[in-house]
Amino acid sequence: MQLPAHEAGEHYGLLDDLEYGTALWLRWDEADVELVVLPDCPAVGPDPDREGCCLFAGHAEQHTWQETHPVE
Template identity: 60%
Template sequence: MSAAPYVDRAVQCQLSAHDKGEHFGLLTDACAYGTALWLRWHGTDEAGLVVLPDCAVAAPVPDGDGCCLFADHAKRHTWEDTLEEVSCTR
């Protein structure tokens, strides 16, 4: 949960659990190929929209899942977390 309750009702941060720094919630991946529309917020600051390129890193196993976040994101890739913590469809 963030300190901005209006954001929590609309979207949740997709990054691995963290208390500080920016938060990012996926709004749609129906943008130009290789990009997605994200909601970005920090603490109680206002949220803003940003189009970010997709993360191109895949799990280091044969046919590994791709990361569902954006390029150069902080913390772990989505395939490093359990499905309960981070999901591409949240």
């Protein structure tokens, strides 16, 4: 799983799944670093797989099943 590449703004890294529906993320920008608990993204992919998005609710850009670039 990978968030879309970007240079400015907030950056996120998944640290651990917590109780159902939440995860612990590291969030940072040019000035601050913090641990945050964020709810899971509720979106699910199209049929037939109905794969869930592996990011947090309100994330920017596409969902994880929509990734078009291979992860290096």
